[in-house]
Amino acid sequence: MCTSLTLMTTNQINTLARTMDFAFLLDPELICVPRKFLLESEVDQTPRAVKYAMMGIGRNLGTYLFADGLNEAGLACASLYFPGYAEYSDAVIPGRINLAPHEIVGWLLTNFATLEEVKAAIPQLNIVSTPLKMMNVITPLHWIITDKTGRTLVIEPMKEGIVIHDNPLGVMTNSPDFNWHLTNIRNYIGVSPNKTGSIQLNGLTFSPFGGGSGSVGLPGDYTPPSRFLRALFGREAINPMETEEECINAAFHILASVDIPKGSVITDEGIDFTQYTACMVCNTGTYYFKTYDNNQIGRACLFNEDLDAKEPKVWEMMQKQQYRQLN
Numbered sequence: 001m002c003t004s005l006t007l008m009t010t011n012q013i014n015t016l017a018r019t020m021d022f023a024f025l026l027d028p029e030l031i032c033v034p035r036k037f038l039l040e041s042e043v044d045q046t047p048r049a050v051k052y053a054m055m056g057i058g059r060n061l062g063t064y065l066f067a068d069g070l071n072e073a074g075l076a077c078a079s080l081y082f083p084g085y086a087e088y089s090d091a092v093i094p095g096r097i098n099l100a101p102h103e104i105v106g107w108l109l110t111n112f113a114t115l116e117e118v119k120a121a122i123p124q125l126n127i128v129s130t131p132l133k134m135m136n137v138i139t140p141l142h143w144i145i146t147d148k149t150g151r152t153l154v155i156e157p158m159k160e161g162i163v164i165h166d167n168p169l170g171v172m173t174n175s176p177d178f179n180w181h182l183t184n185i186r187n188y189i190g191v192s193p194n195k196t197g198s199i200q201l202n203g204l205t206f207s208p209f210g211g212g213s214g215s216v217g218l219p220g221d222y223t224p225p226s227r228f229l230r231a232l233f234g235r236e237a238i239n240p241m242e243t244e245e246e247c248i249n250a251a252f253h254i255l256a257s258v259d260i261p262k263g264s265v266i267t268d269e270g271i272d273f274t275q276y277t278a279c280m281v282c283n284t285g286t287y288y289f290k291t292y293d294n295n296q297i298g299r300a301c302l303f304n305e306d307l308d309a310k311e312p313k314v315w316e317m318m319q320k321q322q323y324r325q326l327n
Helices: 101-111 115-124 178-188 224-237 244-256
Strands: 003-008 014-022 029-033 037-039 047-049 054-061 064-071 076-081 097-099 126-127 143-148 152-158 161-168 200-203 204-206 265-267 270-279 284-293 296-301 313-316
Touching: 003 076, 003 244, 014 064, 014 076, 014 143, 014 244, 029 064, 029 296, 037 101, 047 054, 054 270, 054 284, 064 101, 064 270, 076 101, 076 270, 097 101, 101 143, 101 265, 115 143, 115 152, 115 161, 126 224, 143 178, 178 224, 204 296, 224 244, 244 270, 244 284
Parallel strands: 097 126
Antiparallel strands: 003 014, 014 270, 029 054, 029 313, 037 047, 054 064, 064 076, 076 143, 143 152, 152 161, 200 204, 265 270, 270 284, 284 296
């Protein structure tokens, strides 16, 4: 589970926002990886130098792994679950970049400055079926990545190989594949933020009960296709935003429509819920987040750190609810 979207302000500030929905307790941390630090692949034990400093949410499991993040060049990326569709290699291929699925975000953000560089490098990538140690599961994933311009890609490992989609909608959830979600939009082209007009039937007038009547038919369940449509509706309907603050406010409000409370989705693995929601601002290197148990938004800026430090820096995410006492 997970939902992601991009938002662009009128001043051309681009933000990638996402929910992290999962049944396994991730206990995530905010991590800053400096330039020139070595990230070692679990697959072939190859240490790879970090070209660009990055900040994101992840874990230190012997090596630093990320669910999402941004880098100093203005790229932002998030991984989302892709069960039933993700296909990986069974073996290391000499001469290729061999990585586990859960290492892709870190590789993308520490090595590339533009989406064109990403597209050029993907043919050299070999994603190997490697279990994530903390779960002992091979995580089926696909990725959304964007830059300062707002251009967005979806990267999907399929049976035919790694497929790269241009994503002008700036929205992604989980399975099915991205092209399926595009086709599904045609079922909802009548949905609108505008109020529906009255109709006459045999001399009787029927009017809508109130505001929101144009959105009748927008699905309200928690499946990936429905969350995709709600995120897309919110993204397209939101009022123009001028500043970063307005953009972050809008992103958290839109993602509130796909937030999963504990108990609403129960899977074979347990209770699936929104463990955190995050917004990554490509232009300013700022990472915003809130957790399930704490609605106060935390903020950290990549450029406030020493990007040439010798070791990564780790912050615990605020899990206990914070209140502003008024009396």
